[in-house]
Amino acid sequence: MSILEINYDAGRSQKTYEHYVLSLYSAELPKYPNIIGEINLFLLSTDIIQRIRYINLKFDMLIELHKYIFSSDRNLPQNINKLSEENVLDTFNAVDYVTKPAIHYKYKLLTEELIFLIKQIFDNLVQISYIITNSEIFKETKIISIDNIGTLLSSKHKESIVHDIIFGSDIYGKDNTKYLEIINDLFNSQKHCVLNADSHQLISPEVPSILSYYAKHNNLNGKIYYHNHNAYHIMMGFQDNILRILKNQKRYIELV
Numbered sequence: 001m002s003i004l005e006i007n008y009d010a011g012r013s014q015k016t017y018e019h020y021v022l023s024l025y026s027a028e029l030p031k032y033p034n035i036i037g038e039i040n041l042f043l044l045s046t047d048i049i050q051r052i053r054y055i056n057l058k059f060d061m062l063i064e065l066h067k068y069i070f071s072s073d074r075n076l077p078q079n080i081n082k083l084s085e086e087n088v089l090d091t092f093n094a095v096d097y098v099t100k101p102a103i104h105y106k107y108k109l110l111t112e113e114l115i116f117l118i119k120q121i122f123d124n125l126v127q128i129s130y131i132i133t134n135s136e137i138f139k140e141t142k143i144i145s146i147d148n149i150g151t152l153l154s155s156k157h158k159e160s161i162v163h164d165i166i167f168g169s170d171i172y173g174k175d176n177t178k179y180l181e182i183i184n185d186l187f188n189s190q191k192h193c194v195l196n197a198d199s200h201q202l203i204s205p206e207v208p209s210i211l212s213y214y215a216k217h218n219n220l221n222g223k224i225y226y227h228n229h230n231a232y233h234i235m236m237g238f239q240d241n242i243l244r245i246l247k248n249q250k251r252y253i254e255l256v
Helices: 041-069 075-083 094-097 105-135 135-141 160-168 179-192 196-198 231-255
Strands: 002-006 209-214 223-230
Touching: 002 231, 041 105, 041 231, 105 135, 105 160, 105 179, 105 209, 105 231, 160 231, 179 209, 179 223, 209 231, 223 231
Parallel strands: 002 223
Antiparallel strands: 209 223
């Protein structure tokens, strides 16, 4: 058994991160065609916008929770009050010990929620890309044959126009950081892998991080992947790839 560490790098400095650069409004989205009687792409895109805003909120919480965990004074009122409505930070008492998750589990599960939401948005963008590029087939079959990042990574679909829109090509903007591949593996690690629990006690003191161990298909005989990601870089990759894919979708609609 060997362990290979994976560190995502957004390809730009952490200092370039702007928290609300990605909030989006409906007018900024591609003008999706109306697939009459089947799927309302306007509602689906509105849902994506709201999820993006929710991810921004959750990342705010992660930053504050990280500060709180490594604070010399855990009773700092500004930390407690910021997130009291979300019930993330509470002063400790005996009841908390048996009724509420330990603080490092609050942190860990918050990172898992972030990755789940991020993966879900990219899967939605795959689904939309399939519908707009295969509208006639979809109307006839009522089947979205390519509906998630994992499916799109299979060799079967690497020559598809959906793959070009999501991952890029000579015509469509590319991502050279392998963000989507890493997010897909990180999501699978948190969702499926028994080794993920081994990372629950690990939190980087320097910067908010997202950590997980991953054995593909829970096969512990081969390589074990240790995902160790700066959460700011994960968020920057999220921003960059959302904007890139939306631009690619717009380009496709303009070309057809």
